[in-house]
Amino acid sequence: MGIDKETVKYVANLARIELRDEELKRLSEQLKQIIDFIDKLKLLDIKDVEPTSHILPMSNVLRDDQPRESLPISKTLECAPAKEENFFLVPKVIE
Amino acid sequence: MTEYEAVIGLEVHVQLKTKTKAFCGCSTEFGKEPNTQVCPICLGFPGVLPVLNRTALDYAIKVALALNCKIHSPTKFDRKNYFYPDLPKNYQISQYDLPLSYDGFLDIDLDGKDKHIRIRRVHLEEDAGKLIHKESTSLVDFNRAGIPLLEIVSEPDINSPEEAYQYLVTLKSIIQYLDVSDCDMEKGSLRCDANISLRKKNTIEFGTKIELKNMNSFKAVKDALTYEIERQKSLLSKNKAIVQETRFWDTKELKTFPMRTKEEAMDYRYFPDPDLPMFIITQEKIQQIRESIPELPREKIQRFIKDYGLSLYVAKILVSSKKDADFAESCLKAYPNKDKKTLVNWLIGPLLQEANTRGCGLADLGITPQGLNELLGFVEKELISNLVAKSVLTEIIEKHKSAATIIQEGNLIQISDTESLEKIAKKVIQENPRSVQDYKGGKNNAIMFLVGQVMKKSQGKANPKIAQELLKRLLNE
């Protein structure tokens, strides 16, 4: 599967990553290599293998509905780039 | 003129009333100080592990079953990726290709006629945080982030704003009966988006779909859909194209406006959440939850009609909430008469009125079925008029006293109830023609005999003075 610069640009935009032209070129090549590598899986004969939906052979990991302490507000806001009173502060978002 | 038909699908989000969030142990209590119910998991810190809340899953299965859905087992969670300040992880844990349940239906009642609305899926996801917009900044509160949310998606089987309204009312009442959500739109525990298109009547091809957002009440949903149908009709009649877009309902202008969105279509890049293993839902589990589902409103209406001889209209009012339906049924059972008419009229009349003025349900008024029967006993024996009984009811509710006490303490019959005294006096006059003759013939003592009779008939609760005056007035007429 080929991966062109436009695809990389599109994905980078979705991930909110700004790429310079030379980075675009380099990453396109690298991503192509990665995808080609993954494509090798297609060569395997998997007709007798059950589909895997999850990497871990476990299921139904659940917890009881019991409240426990949350973080103290000082701790919570410690890593906020900006705050106002008890809120995280962000640039205005308009829908 | 071309006739058009609206094609509407609804997407409802319901907050489940678990004690803790979907994937962490933070409390879900409403109205707490901002950002005091958060932890590394719901704030999306690196390296943390979400673990699903057992109760949230059980509640979700319960709703799915009540909506006649099939259960997917195994079911899994996926990450829905997008950037928005209310989403701390930059992805929402949701369900994509193996949702908890699918292929259900909900029957709604349209003036006595049933309509079948198919449900495409009911799945479990997590809520986002809350944004408060200011002049040039926005404030973020993550207390809501991670609260378990059910997404209930209907097929586009709804064809009018009224049907959409009925669908929502029916859905809400079922979920409240299941006791898994408050369904309070004001608190945001129930939210609804709609998509709507028009098509020429009797065709199968769909028109261009518009997504509607920001409707904060069932009435707003109805109004927004009504507005949108007219807007689209007018465009189509002028041969103008309808642009596929998301529009929001402006509650002040009572119009829909396009939302400002980026040109590119949303690409959520769903993929399985590697932190959450699959969930296998066994037949035993399904059976166990199915058995915990109470009698739902539709069945209850039918049973009330059959067992207590209620009309469809009355039954519908009484079952609107489970608590009220249970209360009404206790009253119906405790009421001694076979004909339930008087009781029913009181339930959907004065009692409902009291409940409405107090913004609560019938069951929350604090009057017991026995207390109500006692009051109705006074009315039926014509000891107090309906009018007095209504004020006694108010007092029972406000002062938590029995009807007998209130009537006795307030000397209600004696002072204010000339209406029923008159009834008794007239009866006494009719039944005692000799004494009446005696009185009219000048024997003043005869009046005392008649007063005595009134006292007897009213079980001693009549005011003799008023009774005497009444009798005199009646006899002199």
Ligand SMILES: [Zn+2]
């Ligand atoms: Zn948390």
